[in-house]
Amino acid sequence: MTEASTKHKSTETINRNHLHRMMDELLEIADVRLGGDRPWDIRLLVDGVPERVFAQGNLGLGESYMNGAWECDRLDELFDRILRARLDRHVKPLRLMFHSLRAKLLNRQTSRQAWEVGEAHYDLGNDFYTAMLDPRMTYTCGYWADAKNLAEAQEAKLDMICHKLRLEPGMRVLDIGCGWGSFMAYAAEHYGVECVGVTVSKEQTAWATERYADLPLEFRLQDYRSINERFDRIASVGMFEHVGRKNHRSYMEVAHRCLADDGLFLLHTIGKNRRKSTTDPWIDRYIFPNGELPSIGQIGDACDELFVVEDLHNFGADYDNTLMAWHANFEQAWPHFEDELGQRFHRMWRYYLLSCAGAFRARDLQLWQWVLSKDGVRGGYQRPEGPR
Incomplete structure (x- = not known):
């Protein structure tokens, strides 16, 4: 070995040890230890994890986990501690500056790009989602106030939406981003309405059309921007996260033109606490391409002069129970899926579900239901107390 190569290797070792100490000190703020034996501690299995974390933030952390470079018994508890300590604000890699600028400057949710998340995420397979979700296939936050299990929490949420919308028999309802049709089916079965739902997922459209052939429901493979019909009520449950800040106003204009003058619009969406933050790069690459969480101020801006905010309800803590x-x-x-999807997918999906559970537990993410009207409900709007 030459003297130059020896010096180079020595420098690499010094840098590696320095980054290891930096990561150790940073995690200590959140009461997390490298090599510890508590459920939320991190065990490094190969070299290079600190280097990737400081170079790429959560993208490097998540990819390292997917590749089996580190382990943690309770990822949900790890992320609860990391996010409560706001460690994500201490690591700002220069390599991610392009990701941040692209999210701020470009419209990544155009009518052409909007279909990408359907193909990449929601078309993963109906059998897969049937195994993970409740019997109604509801892929949004449940309402756990009086629920003992996932199925009860989802039915309570669906009934709460119907109550908030003041549904009555014979009404025509639009569901923007209808998923597998759980809200539409529940509303038709229990409140006697007919519904039209739009989604960018072929798998969701085919599954829901077949399952609910006996109900007055129509499922369309359609981008929300092309809807131009009148409805008595509108619901959008877990779709606004795919709209993007460049399109918030256009989305609200579509809802405004489609809603009857005396109608109500319920918007159910995950939200972020900071207006200027950008999409997590790992989530963007591996889970929800082109997604972008709104802030409460951004939604308010989009509603300006279009809607009166009748009610705003935050039950984001319930997403922790749902994700778990x-x-x-x-x-x-x-x-049942191991041979088809493989170990790397298993670690990816576990990281997705548990890191998000930790984020909601830490109150770093929120879940809002907005009830909107065009001109204000005469006499005022009263939120229903609970399921009927």
Whole structure:
């Protein structure tokens, strides 16, 4: 070995040790230890994890986990601690500056790009989602106030939406981003309405059309921007996260033109606490391409002069229970999908569900239901107390 190569290797070792100490000190703020034996501690299995974290932030952390470079018994508890300590604000890699600028300057949710998330995420397979979700295939936050399990939490949420919308028999309802049709079916079965739902997922459209052939429901493979019909009520449950800040106003204009003058519009969406933050790069690459969480101010800006905000309800803490229930179902069903999807997918999906559970537990993410009207409900709007 030459003197130059020896010096180079020595420098690499010094840098590696320095980054290891930096990561150790940073994690200590969140009461997380490298090599510790508590459920939320991190065990490094190969070299290079600190280097990737400081170079790429959560993208490097998540990819390292997917590749088996580190382990943690309770990822949900790890991320709860990391995010409560706001460690994500301490690591700002220069390599991610392009990701941040692209998210701020470009419209990544155009009518052409909007279909990408359907193909990449929602078309993963109906059998897969059947195994993970509740019997109604509801892929949004449940309402756990009086629920004992996932199915009860989802039915309570669906009934709460129907109450908030003041549904009555014979009404025509639009569901923007209808998923597998759980809200539409529940509303038709229990409140006697007819519904039209739009989604960018072929798998969702085919599954829902077949399952609910006996109900007055129409499922369309359609981008929301092309809807131009009148409805008595509108619901959008877990779709606004794919709209993007460049399109928030256009989305609200579509809802405004489609809503009857005396109608109500319920918007159910995950939200972020900081207006100027950008999409997590790992989530963007591996889970929800082109997604972008709104802030409460951005939604308010988009509603300006279009809607009166009648009610705003935050039950984001309930997403922790929902995600943990999905994770339990996923792990139980995993042997049926292992050969098809492989170990790297298993670690990716576990990281997705549990890191998000930790984020909601830390109150770093929120879940809002907005009730909107065009001109204000005469006499005022009263939020229903609970399921009927």
